[in-house]
Every structure is written in structure tokens, then in C-alpha cells.
Amino acid sequence: MADSLVIVESPAKAKTIGKYLGSKFIVKASMGHVRDLPKSQIGVEVENDFNPKYITIRGKGSVLKELKDASKKVKKVYLAADPDREGEAIAWHLAHALELDDTQDCRVVFNEITKQAVKDAFKSPRKINMDLVNAQQARRILDRLVGYKISPLLWKKVKKGLSAGRVQSVAVKIIMDRENEISAFVPEEYWTITAKLGIRDSLFEAKFHRLNGEKKELGRESDVQEVLKAIAGADFIVSEVKEKERQRHPSAPFTTSSLQQEAARKLGFRAAKTMSVAQQLYEGVELGKEGTVGLITYMRTDSTRISATAQEEAKELISSKYGENFLPETPRQYSKKAAGAQDAHEAIRPTSALREPDAVKEFTSRDQYRLYKLIWERFVSSQMASALLDTLSVDIAVGTAVFRAVGSKVSFPGFMKVYVEGNDDGTTEEDKYLPLLQAGDKLVQHEIDPKQHFTQPPPRYTEARLVKTLEELGIGRPSTYAPTLETIQKRGYVAIEEKKFMPTELGELVIEQMEQFFPEILDVEFTAHMEGDLDHVEEGSEDWVKVLGEFYQSFEKRLEVAEEEMKEIEIVDEVSDELCEKCGKPMVYKLGRFGKFLACSGFPDCRNTKPIIKDIGVGCPKCHEGKVVERRSKKGRVFYGCDRYPECDFVSWDKPSSKPCPECGSWMIEKRNKQGVRLQCTSCDHTENLEENDEEAAE
Structure with missing residues (x-):
């Protein structure tokens, strides 16, 4: 007979956890949030310390009734929503809706859904963390105030149906600023001179480097002619050969941001798709006789920290699969780099490094397999030895000029045996081999190729670039990147052409009005500061009502000015x-x-x-x-x-x-x-x- 009820967000998570806990536990799903602010009104009593008026979400009445009925038949109710601010808020709302005593130890959290992690979590339940809840409430109310106060103003003055958001507006502004940079960009001419040279049946390329002992910029064709005149008829003689060994270190395990970026680069996934598939891997996949298993740790994190247990397992795998020489001298630790990183959870990693991607392939969908493989390879490679590369730099004298050829080859692959991080330009680092050369070697000139080029404008933002930029600026947090990008597209403020963001006329129109009357909403430093304040609320060092009050004091004055001074704009079709x-x-x-x-x-x-x-x-x-x-x-x-x-x-x-x-x-x-x-x-x-x-x- 069951004597405990466990409530999680999703049926998939309920199914996985239910198998681990056994018959004494009933596990049910709340299907996400059960209470929220009403859609029909602002739902916040500004004059009463920003008191929120929560209501049951439409359609959740039957879910709540089922949970209430189940809670009355058991001795204990555990709330096991995800281990972040939003999960804590869901647990708090459930406690209120089910009339539970939220001062009791009813909250259970785990970073991975494995049998051991779940059982350990139920050994040490805790109280609901009100600092986390208040941080989430403050964010929700802050976004509600911005959206529900500015949007009606835009309907009245500009066009019905427009809306404004806090983080979303900054994202659109960043995209618009980049578009303005591209429009204002003036290409600059430059040239390169490449020599195709040969020695002992080998061909390689060298590029012009110096003239008369000094670096010379090739900005015009006349500069090129000067160099060609200086080398006319002269022999290409190797003057100096430099060899050195360099190390290349592995990338840290995935955070939410870096996972979204790399999945975009290597798998072509949108941020929302990455998070959806990662959620499936986290909540559990049926692995035949092994049963339902959570394949990865929690996917909303800004930490690169790894547990000692996970490191030890990775060490065992690397040693047996690749050899002792692929292990670093000491286990690798990675420091947090992102602005405002909280380090609350581990990095995203496989729940077991010993569960290789091919072992789960037959049980997963194509997308699940590809994302799991990416996460597994990134984690395993992060715990491997550095790669060693032999580099060769050769200076070649010709008349009064010097050409330079650079090559490298991997002498020890290290982590590169498993994984190499992608980049936003889509280019790959290829080995450029040079023949064996030494000072005094005379080379055969096959071709001299001068080429005209023009500098290119900064690139438009891809999803990966935009997520990286938002993270570097401290805008938003791991859970906000994907919904932010989805929202700005749904509202029609940006469009995607060839996987790159472009602002629409509608987006430009809204941002122009926001810049004039609500500049602080679009100010990157102000928005990042607000994120910092929310983090301080989570840490318990700031009062959430005070944070909202400080924001609203100036915001209210801006609203009054905008109401008076914003001119009505007639959009003529x-x-x-x-x-x-x-x-x-x-x-x-x-x-x-x-x-x-x-x-x-x-x-x-x-x-x-x-x-x-x-x-x-x-x-x-x-x-x-x-x-x-x-x-x-x-x-x-x-x-x-x-x-x-x-x-x-x-x-x-x-x-x-x-x-x-x-x-x-x-x-x-x-x-x-x-x-x-x-x-x-x-x-x-x-x-x-x-x-x-x-x-x-x-x-």
C-alpha cells in the first residue's frame, strides 16, 4: 500500500522515477505549472508590495483535483519538480494549491534521474527554498510589469497587437544594432600575394610577409606592384626554419548556453529543439532490459563543475578504451566563466560515461541519439589529455622581400581522438603539411598569385552567436535563452534568412519607440544589473520587493512621459x-x-x-x-x-x-x-x- 505521493512535472519523469521508488510511492505529474498570473489583467497589486494574484491555469483544474484526491490518501507528499528557480516555484504553487505545509521537508531535488541519485535525494528532503521562489516571482512580476504596461501604450500609439518584453527587447536591439553596423559598413580594399613553390616533388604555398625588413600592408595595387618588382627574377631561398610543439586543450563540459551553440553548429538544431530533446534525455529513455534511464544530468545550468564520481568513471573509460597516455596528469577542473554564473548544478554530462552512444542508439530517436552522442563526446573529451601539435614556420627570402609558410601536424591527438569543438564560422582546422625544409634550400617558383580582397561586414547573428552574446553580456539565464529566441520570432520582430537573424520593419519600429521612451529597458548594462539583482534575491542577500520597487520607481515616471509625449504613428499600407x-x-x-x-x-x-x-x-x-x-x-x-x-x-x-x-x-x-x-x-x-x-x- 502506497503511503507517499511524489509530484513531478511530466509523465515521462513520473514513469522513470516511479520505477526507482517502488510500490510505497505513487508518482504523478502536474503537467508543468498549475498556477500563474491571469492573462486578462496585470494581476499584480503594485501598491501592495507587488502582491501577485495567482489563479489556477485554465485546463489544470482536473489535474489539481486528481492531485488533491491522491494527497488525501497518503501520509506524505513530496514535491520533486526540476532543481532550478522555476522548479522551486512550481513546488511552492503546488504546496499552496494542495494546502500542504510548505515549512515541512517536502521538497526533493536531484541533478540526474538515475536510481542511486533519486534514492539518495529521498533520504534528505528539505523545505521549499523561498529565496529561489522569490527570485522566480520577481522575474515573473518584472516581466509582467514591462509587458502589460508598455504593450497597451504601443497598441494605442503605434499598432494594435504589438507587445514589449524585457529580455526579448534587448535581444531584438542587439540584432538591430548589428544590422545597422552592416548597413554602415564601408569595405576596405586589401591584397595578398601567394607564391606556389616546390622542392623535391613537393608543392606548398607561402604568403608575402615583409619588404625591406619591415611589415608592409598591401592596401592598393601599387603596393603589390612594388613587391612584385622587388622579387622579379630573384630566387626563393629558405632563410629561417622554426619548429615548436604546442598544446591544444579540450573544451569544458557543456553548459546550457554552450550546448545550444554547439548543437546549432554541428546538428543544425534550433535552441528550442535542443532543450526539448535534452529534456527527453534527462527525464528518461526506455533501454530494453535496463528499463527507463535518465541519460544526462539536468540541462539548465551555467556550471562547468563535474563531480568526483563522474570524473572517476570517465577516467576508467578513457584508460580502458584509449589507453593510459590519453589521461591528463591530474583530473581536469573547469572554472565558471559566464557573467553571473551561479554554479548551482553540475555541467551537462552523461549520467554514466560507460554508457556509450552506440549502446543506446537502437532505443533512441535520431535526434535523441545525435544530441546524446554530442554530450557524451564533449564530456569524455573534457577529461582527456591535451593534444600535441608540431608547428613549422618557414621564412623564405626573395630579393628584398620575405614570404612565410606555416604548417602543423598532430603528433598526439589526445582529446581530439574523441571530439573537437566547432566554431561560428563553420570552418575546420586542417593540418597543412610542409615538406622537410632547412635554411639555404633553394625553391622552385611555380606561380605568383596576387589577389584583390575587400573586408567583410560583421556577420548577422545565428542562434548560436546570439546565445553566446547574450551569455557574455549577462542577459538572461540558462532557462531563458530558448524561449527568448522563440518569442522574438513569434512576435514578428525578427525573421530568419539562411539561419541568420534579421530585424523586421515591425521590430525596428517598436525598438525605435522603446529607445526614445524606455532606454533603460534596452540598456545592456541595466538589464545585466537586473539579472544580478535577481541572483542576489536567489542567494538571500536582496529583498525581492525592494528590487521591484527600485525598478518601478523610475519605470512609472517613464510610462507617464510616454503616455503624454509618444506620438501616434499612422502605419500606411x-x-x-x-x-x-x-x-x-x-x-x-x-x-x-x-x-x-x-x-x-x-x-x-x-x-x-x-x-x-x-x-x-x-x-x-x-x-x-x-x-x-x-x-x-x-x-x-x-x-x-x-x-x-x-x-x-x-x-x-x-x-x-x-x-x-x-x-x-x-x-x-x-x-x-x-x-x-x-x-x-x-x-x-x-x-x-x-x-x-x-x-x-x-x-
Whole structure:
């Protein structure tokens, strides 16, 4: 007979924990939050110390009734929500809703869902931590005040349906600032001179380095001509060879931020997808005879700390699988680097390093397997020896100039045997081998290649870059990155083109108004300071009501000024050349979540809308009558289809090329990867690189 009730957030977590605890425990799921602020009103009594008026979330009444009934049949109720601020708040809300005594030891937390960790956690339950609860309440109320006070003002002065958020607004501002940088960027010319040289049947490249003993910038063609004149007719002679060994150290185990960044780079996952799949791995996967097992530790963390037990297990694995020489002299420890990192939990790691990815592959989905493999490899590599690389730097004298060739090779792979961190540019570090060279060697000149280049503007933000920037600036915390990026897209403030963020006209309009009347909301330092204050509330060193009061004092004055001085902006729809096929009135351009679309000017009498068709200049490969046009799915993803739809149902996620396959004549598509853009035949195995002018057109 069960004498204890355990409440967790999800059925999957309930299933896993139930198997570990046995028949004396009933484990049920609250399905997330059960209470929240009402949607229909602000729900905060500002004059009464920001007292929140919580209500039962619509649809959760039956869940609460089931939990209440179950709680009355047992002697003890344990609240086992996730081990973070939000989980603590869920536990507190449950305690109030079920009329439990929250001063009793009813709270149970564990960083990993394994049999031992769960059983150990139930040996030492604790009281609900009100500092954590108040930190979460303060964040929720702070965001509610900003959203529910500024949004109606934007509806009234700008456009109905607009909304403003605290962290989200800063994220949009960062994206908009980058776009302004790109617009204002003035390319600068520069040149390079590469010499293709040979010795004993080996070819290698060297680049111009110095002239007349000094570094010389090649800013114009005249600079290049000066160098070419100086080396004309001269021999290429090796003047100096420098060899040295350098170490390359492994990356720290994953935090929430670094996991989102690396999953974006290596797996192409959006931040929200990464967190969703990680949640599944954390809550438990059925592993055949082994039963349901939580495969990773808790995935919302800013810590790179690893337990001694996990390190010992990693040491055992590395020693047996790769050899003693792949172990570092002492176990690796990583310090926290992120602004405001709390170090509350361990880094994200496998619950057992001995459970290799291939052992779980048959029991997991493709996405679960790929993410688990990434986490496993990152953790194991973080506990391995450094890699050793032999580097060679060769100076080559030619006339009064010096060219330099640099090469390296891995002499001992160390951690690189398992994993190498990606980067935001998508480039890979490849070994550049040089032939055996020594001072005095005379080299054969095969080619001198001067090339003109232009500096490039700073890149637009990918999800990985934006998450990294938010973390470095101290904006948001591990649990906020994914929902922040989702929100700014849902509100139509940013759009994604080729996996990069661009501000929409709507986003720019809102940020302009916010900058004028609520500059502190968009101020990075102010927002980071607010995050610090919330952390102090969590630590118990700040009073949450005081933090809110200090913020609201100046915020309220800003609201009054904005109400008086913000001018009403009339957004005039741009009239298109197209007529509505339903009523004959002109179609106008409207701005929606995924950019511009066409709508009938006769709205609301006529509600006809249609997407703006972008002709990519390729004939339909299926019907050979229509043209291929760019469209967007309901979720905003770009795809390509025939403009004769529905007569022709041709559709492709990849951009078709106008160039037929030279081998079989079938149509080809553009495929993007880290090395650039390639054309791939849809019928045979033929692939080819895009020519430079084709690639520019593709961009």
C-alpha cells in the first residue's frame, strides 16, 4: 500500500522515477505549472508590495483535483519538480494549491534521474527554498510589469497587437544594432600575394610577409606592384626554419548556453529543439532490459563543475578504451566563466560515461541519439589529455622581400581522438603539411598569385552567436535563452534568412519607440544589473520587493512621459500593383510574423490574403511550364514550389538550380554545408562546387 505521493512535472519523469521508488510511492505529474498570473489583467497589486494574484491555469483544474484526491490518501507528499528557480516555484504553487505545509521537508531535488541519485535525494528532503521562489516571482512580476504596461501604450500609439518584453527587447536591439553596423559598413580594399613553390616533388604555398625588413600592408595595387618588382627574377631561398610543439586543450563540459551553440553548429538544431530533446534525455529513455534511464544530468545550468564520481568513471573509460597516455596528469577542473554564473548544478554530462552512444542508439530517436552522442563526446573529451601539435614556420627570402609558410601536424591527438569543438564560422582546422625544409634550400617558383580582397561586414547573428552574446553580456539565464529566441520570432520582430537573424520593419519600429521612451529597458548594462539583482534575491542577500520597487520607481515616471509625449504613428499600407481576385480591390503589403504578405485593402469586408511570390529564375523541373518561386511554410520556413500550384504540385526544401546535371540531365539543387554551396543532382551522385559568380547570385 502506497503511503507517499511524489509530484513531478511530466509523465515521462513520473514513469522513470516511479520505477526507482517502488510500490510505497505513487508518482504523478502536474503537467508543468498549475498556477500563474491571469492573462486578462496585470494581476499584480503594485501598491501592495507587488502582491501577485495567482489563479489556477485554465485546463489544470482536473489535474489539481486528481492531485488533491491522491494527497488525501497518503501520509506524505513530496514535491520533486526540476532543481532550478522555476522548479522551486512550481513546488511552492503546488504546496499552496494542495494546502500542504510548505515549512515541512517536502521538497526533493536531484541533478540526474538515475536510481542511486533519486534514492539518495529521498533520504534528505528539505523545505521549499523561498529565496529561489522569490527570485522566480520577481522575474515573473518584472516581466509582467514591462509587458502589460508598455504593450497597451504601443497598441494605442503605434499598432494594435504589438507587445514589449524585457529580455526579448534587448535581444531584438542587439540584432538591430548589428544590422545597422552592416548597413554602415564601408569595405576596405586589401591584397595578398601567394607564391606556389616546390622542392623535391613537393608543392606548398607561402604568403608575402615583409619588404625591406619591415611589415608592409598591401592596401592598393601599387603596393603589390612594388613587391612584385622587388622579387622579379630573384630566387626563393629558405632563410629561417622554426619548429615548436604546442598544446591544444579540450573544451569544458557543456553548459546550457554552450550546448545550444554547439548543437546549432554541428546538428543544425534550433535552441528550442535542443532543450526539448535534452529534456527527453534527462527525464528518461526506455533501454530494453535496463528499463527507463535518465541519460544526462539536468540541462539548465551555467556550471562547468563535474563531480568526483563522474570524473572517476570517465577516467576508467578513457584508460580502458584509449589507453593510459590519453589521461591528463591530474583530473581536469573547469572554472565558471559566464557573467553571473551561479554554479548551482553540475555541467551537462552523461549520467554514466560507460554508457556509450552506440549502446543506446537502437532505443533512441535520431535526434535523441545525435544530441546524446554530442554530450557524451564533449564530456569524455573534457577529461582527456591535451593534444600535441608540431608547428613549422618557414621564412623564405626573395630579393628584398620575405614570404612565410606555416604548417602543423598532430603528433598526439589526445582529446581530439574523441571530439573537437566547432566554431561560428563553420570552418575546420586542417593540418597543412610542409615538406622537410632547412635554411639555404633553394625553391622552385611555380606561380605568383596576387589577389584583390575587400573586408567583410560583421556577420548577422545565428542562434548560436546570439546565445553566446547574450551569455557574455549577462542577459538572461540558462532557462531563458530558448524561449527568448522563440518569442522574438513569434512576435514578428525578427525573421530568419539562411539561419541568420534579421530585424523586421515591425521590430525596428517598436525598438525605435522603446529607445526614445524606455532606454533603460534596452540598456545592456541595466538589464545585466537586473539579472544580478535577481541572483542576489536567489542567494538571500536582496529583498525581492525592494528590487521591484527600485525598478518601478523610475519605470512609472517613464510610462507617464510616454503616455503624454509618444506620438501616434499612422502605419500606411503600401499599395501593390495586384488586384484582389475575390473583390477586385487593390492588394496592399502587410507585415506579419514571417515578413511581408499581400492582403486585400477591402478588409474586413474581404479577408483575402496571399504570400508575396519571389521568382528565383528557374523553370519548373516537373511540369516544364511554370516557374519555381520561393514560398514560406506556416512555420516560416522557406521552400520552393511551382507557381502553377495546384495544377502542378512540385515542391522542394532545397533551392533548385537552373543548371542541369552534366551527367544525366536531371535538375540539381543547392546544398549548403560548412565548406560553402554545392550543386547536387537529384537523380545521380553528381556534385560540383558553385562557380564564384553563381555563389554570389545564390547569396
